[in-house]
Amino acid sequence: MSFPVRAITLDLDDTLWPFAPVGARIERVLDEWMRKHSPVTAARFPLLEMRALRERVWRENPQLWHNIAELRRLTLEIALRDSGGDIALAGAAYEAFYDERNRVEFYPDALEALARIAARVPVVALSNGNADLARIGIARHFAFQLHPREHGAAKPEASLFLAACERAGHAPGEVLHVGDHVDADVAGAARAGLRSCWIRRDDHPDGLWPYEDVQPDLVFDSMTGLADWLDAQAAA
Incomplete structure (x- = not known):
């Protein structure tokens, strides 16, 4: 796609x-x-x-x-x-x-892929958690971070996704949300009008998509898959 x-x-x-x-x-x-x-x-x-x-x-x-x-x-x-x-x-x-x-151990693919992705397009951190990008050491890869506590609602509320799009300066259909959680990330973003990418790692419970009304636009088993897809889009 x-x-x-x-x-x-x-x-x-x-x-x-x-x-x-x-x-x-x-x-x-x-x-x-x-x-x-x-x-x-x-x-x-x-x-x-x-x-x-x-x-x-x-x-x-x-x-x-x-x-x-x-x-x-x-x-x-x-x-x-x-x-x-x-x-x-x-x-x-x-x-x-x-x-x-804030002491985290990245998935083996994550840091290199994040750097490749951030070199292609602006990346916004959109997490229901309270990780600190600066303490973790990855703030340089992000345009900004939008906290649910700052906005007043958490994923999968559409308003959070739309607020991130507005702050980024792009229409929802031009923004791709990337995450692991079927409801909070993928279905939530799709229902808010964003493009969606499901990072379905090996530790995902069953790997099956549960909904008929919405589907992820992209599915990868690693962040590297997304970075490769973005590179291919740029080349095309």
């Missing part, structure tokens, strides 16, 4: 790097931090209990789903308060979490 692409909006977690290893390390680092700085909290909320608390806070605060940072801070504040710890420690605990959250 051939079509013009004036800009790309790009998911981050599970598109450029796997999030599961990051999530596991975050839990361990936060548990160790609490054991050192607030033992009563570590005793009341060991790793599994802290995970359960986080999941409960997520469920009970759907109005904050577009603001992962605020949900994380709220979880820490509740854990400290309910355990009899010092709630003033929440900021430092969050920094310990956030530092580890």
